[in-house]
Amino acid sequence: MYASMTVALLVFAYGVWRRLRIWRLGRRQVVWDHLGARFRRLLAALLQATVLRRRLPGVMHALVFFGFLVLFGGTLVVFLDSDLGIKLNHGAFYLGFESLTVDLFGGLFLLGLAIAVYRRYLLRPWFLERREPSDALLLVPLLLIALTGFALEGMRLAVVHDRWGGWSPIGLAFSHALAPLGRSGLRSAYPWLWAAHVLMWHAFLAAIPYTKAMHWFTSPLNIFFSRPVAPRGVPAPTDFDAEPVRLGISAPADMTWKQLFDLDACTECGRCESVCPATAAGKPLSPKRVILDLRDAIRAGGADAGPLAGGVVLPEALWACTTCRACEEACPVGIEHVSTIIGLRQNLAMDQVVVPPGVAETVTALEAREHPFRGASSGRTDWLEGLEVQELDAVEDADDLEVVYWIGCAAAFDERAQQIARALVRVLQHAGVRFAVVASKERCNGDVARRTGNEFHYDMLGNANVEMLNGAGVTRILTHCPHCLQQLRHEYRRFGGDYEVVHHTELVASLIEQGRVRLAPDAGERVTFHDPCYLGRYNRQFDAPRLVLDALKVQRVEMARSRGESFCCGAGGGHAFYEDADDGEKINAIRAREAAATGASTVVTACPFCLTMLASGARAVSSGEQSLRTRDVVELVAEALAD
Amino acid sequence: MHAVVLLKEILDWELPASKFRVDDEAKRPPLDLGPSLLGPFEQNALELALQLKDAGVVTRVTALLAAPGEPVDGLRKALALRCDEAVQVVAEGADAADPSQTAELLVAALRRLESPELVLAGRQAGDWDHGQVGYLVAERLGLPAVGLVFRAERDGDRLRVWRVAPGGVEQLGVRPPAVLTVTSDASLQLRMGSVMDRMAANKKPITRWTVEDLGLSPERLAAARRLEIVRTWAPEIERQCEVIDGDDPAEIVATVLSRLEELKLLSRSP
Incomplete structure (x- = not known):
């Protein structure tokens, strides 16, 4: 047994070494920061919280995972007891753990494998692509190892008439099934089956680094190594x-x-x-x-x-x-x-x-005019006309300001998005917030360049923006655009930009809470909120916009996919500025249909790009009379301000 | 074959109308209105030159630009797109709006460049829209010129060129040396260069020739001047907004139609 174990471990080690050689090709990446968060994620994963977000596969995985752990523990106890002479297997521990617990978890393990087989070969969800023989090579040996394990236990019980046999209920069932073979038959078959059981396990062990089973080791480590914040x-x-x-x-x-x-x-x-x-x-x-x-x-x-x-x-x-x-x-x-x-x-x-033609044009536009909107019909500060707003240039001491409002290119050059900026200005003025706008000094934040892979142009824009903001002594920034938020809050640190950045939904929610924004809403409208990816999944802000909507006394309903599972509007990654070559269905139309399915009359969001995409999606899916309104959160707030 | 592309930087053509103004004394828009960018038709001409180089028709591409100061956009862009050489005629004291004077400077530079066999120009500069420089250069060099070209191929010892003609496309053969003026076409959207080429371009030299370097006396340059700008002004745009109210869509449409007829913007067929 030890010979085959040694061979198995050597083959295993060779497989791991081959993997290791590939990982070592890579460049350095820091994975030892935020240790607390990393361990919490790892623990949640080991407790199966992550896989259990999907019910059937989650339950399947949890059964197999815990079943296997207990079976492995049971085997370990046998090893310690009989090979190392550490006598554990007696009394209550023997009955409670080694017999009952191991037996029951073995049953759960089999149940889990059965679900896996059912799901993979009968249910066949479309995204579960079949890759044979690797799938079968994982499931069949595990099934056989578990079944032979139970058969061995059943044979033992049948031969020795263990009066404690009831502590291994599944083993006992196997013993009844095997009893017809007779004691001598069972006695002579036992060593062969035992050898087969052990050899199968060793073969499986050796195969781990060459099959999907490698995820037993790589997945938990990967969860630990992936960025937790x-x-x-x-x-x-x-x-x-x-x-x-x-x-x-x-x-x-x-x-x-x-x-x-x-x-x-x-x-x-x-x-x-x-x-x-x-x-x-x-x-x-x-x-x-x-x-x-x-x-x-x-x-x-x-x-x-x-x-x-x-x-x-x-x-x-x-x-x-x-x-x-x-x-x-x-x-x-x-x-x-x-x-x-x-x-x-x-x-x-x-x-x-x-690159797609649209990406080339956008990069050319960024280079020429430092904003991605081609054929812009208005200047960067046109939207300010008629508003009494001071520009950052005119402010003597930026420290006197509560926030500096970063407008972003969408509101500067897109007429629809300008309405968001004008609404936000109304709300800020209503609440008496001391603010100034960057306006004429802004350049594109560079997100579109960066996400389309044009890091060279991104670097130029980011450096220039940080130099300007730092030069003006700006420390607190407000933006209504989640893409600007992501850059200013996180990604500009690389250029020496360290700011406290707040999204307008966050600021408005706190202004409402402080009583600085007084609302007189018309109750009752049915609305649904679309989580922008760069606000939600990227910045984990799901609650602020909902708090604002609830303060507006609207009837808030959720779409089938929301918060962390929100479905993209289709604009991210630069798609606001280019179309795919093979443009299948429109992503924004799919999302607009989901919004319409809630029965809401308005879909509310908190990103100028989502707003544009949802509006055109809503037009594409509207059927005559039923058309979905699209609004930014702050537009609803501005409409509901108490005078 | 050595090709020379004539470039020009112009005021950003996407400058919003609300920002446009004219300096009454200089009779032209002030220089600080917006960024100067490589003109759109010059971009097309540059792209055609690069395509001819990709196809092996042209072996060397030189970008040539006449402007005062140190223009940054056009020549650097040309180098970043793998033009072999970039030359600026430092046109102090010349009027960039005057096609004749501009042609005089460019011809002097072209004579100094080694035997260009193909000269490509935009069909017109996007600012003044004269559309004359290409032909003036051809005339002074004694070369044939084909205008409004959007495609060119080698055809034996000639070039086969496709040009926009009224109501269609004309194919012509032209034997180099020749001048082509290039028009816009979807196939002539200026390419995006690689970052490597772009970084390398920053280290490449730009040749700068002064008017004296080209052997042009101030008198001769002044004599080449043919244009006098009498007055330049921005059109005044007046907006009048009329809201047509109503509940019945059919009635609203009828009102809109009759208003448009009254304003003589629409006439109904009998």
Whole structure:
């Protein structure tokens, strides 16, 4: 037994070493910060909280996981007891744990495997792609090991007539079933079955690093290593002074080791694909395929695998991503798809120059005018006309201000979004907030450049904005745009921009709470709130907009997918400025239908891009009389102000 | 074949109407109204030159620009897109709005450049819209010129060019050396360069020739001047808004139609 165990462990070690060699190709990535948060996430995952977010597969996984742990514990006890002479197996412990607990959890383990077989081979959800023989190679040996284990227990009970047999109820059932074979038959079969049981387990152990079972080790580690706090979904920065410059991901060595580790943590469960807006709209992207295609290519080609961007993963797939992070939110093992996808895009955009026409035009516009809106019909400060608002330039001491209002390009150049800015100004003035607007000094925050892989242009814009803000002594910033929020709050730290940044829903919620905003709402309107990805999943702010809506006394209903599971409007990742080549269904139309299905008359959001997308989505799906209104939260607040 | 592209930077053509104004004394918009950018037709001409280089028809592309000061957009962009050389005629004392004077400077520079066999210009500069420089250059160099070209291919020892003609497209053969003026076309959207090329372009030199370097005397330059701007003004846009109210959509449509007829903006067919 020890010989086969040694062989198994050697084969196992070789498999791990092969994996390790791939992970070591990657660049450095810090994973030891925020240890408390990392351990909390790991603990939640081990307690099955993450997988249990989906009922049937969650229950299946929990049964198999806990069943296996207890069975493994039971085996360990036997090892300690009979091989190391640490006598544990007697008395109450023997009956309570080794007999009853192990027996029952063995049953649960079998039940879990049965659910897995049922789901994979009979139920067959569309995102659970069958990959044979690897699926069967995981399930069948585990089933056989468990069944032979029970058979062995049943044989023992049948032969020795253990009067404590009732403590192993399932084993007892097996013993009744096996009794017809007779005591001598059972006695002679026992050693053979035992050897088969042990050898199967050793073979399985040896195979772990070569099969999906590797996730027993890689998944918990990956959960620990994945970033536990905001900012998430951010690409690794590019060092343009390096020699040679690494422009995005083309080869495995361009990835961080964590990005490579992600590939081996994947259990192919398909949850990412099942929530991906691009997949849902029939676009040529599946986040699962991105991970698996990279994994397969790198396993086969090692350090020379590639070109990864545009070769292993097709440009159309990469450009279809809205960077909404629904995949990362759904992933039970902490895979960070988005930063890898943007890394691949960086190579397409900056090195190969394989970009959709709209991206090229947007980057050209950014370069020429420092905003992404082409053919803008108004100037950056036109929307201020008729408003008594002071510009930051005219303020002597920025410390006297409560906040500096960062308008963002959408409100500066898009007439619909200007109404959000005007509404917010009304609310701020009503509440007596001391503020100034940056207005004429603003440049694009660079989000569209960064998410489309144009890190070079992003760097220029980010540096210039931080230099301007720091020069003006700005410390507290207000914005109504979640993309500006993400940049100003998190991503500008890289350029030395360290600000306290508040989203307008957060500020308005606190102004209402403080009694500084007094409302006289008309009660009763039925509304539903669409969580913008960059406010919700990126910045974990789900409550502030809802608190504001509740203060407005509206009848708030939730869509089928909301909060962390919100479905993207389709604008993220630069999509507000370009169309996919193979434009399947419109993502915004899918979302507008979901909003309409709540019976709400208005869909409310808190992002100028979501607003535009939902408005056109609502037009596309409206049927004659029933048309869905689209509003920003603050527009409803401005309408309901008490005079 | 060595091709030279004539470039010009103009005031941002997407400047909102509300921001546009004219300096009455200078009779032109002030320089600080907005960024100066490589003009849209010049972008098309540059793209056509680069496509001809990709196709192997042209072996070398030089970007040539005549402007005072240190223009930043056009020549750097040309280098970042792998033009082989960038030359500026430092046109102090010349009027960028005068096609004749501009052509004089460009011709002097073209004579100094090694045997360009193909000169590509935008069909017109997007600011003054004269559309003359390309033809003036051709005339002074004694070369054939084809206008409004949007595509070109090698055809033996000639170039086959496609040009916009009234109601259709005309195909012509032209034997270099020749001048082409280039019009806009979806296929001539200026490409986006790679970051590597862009960073390399920042290290490439821009050749700068003064008017004296080109052997042009101030008198000769002044004599080349043909344009006098009498007056420039921005059109005044008046907006009048009339709200037509009503509950019945059919009635509203009828009112809108009759108002449009009254304003002579619409006439109904009998």
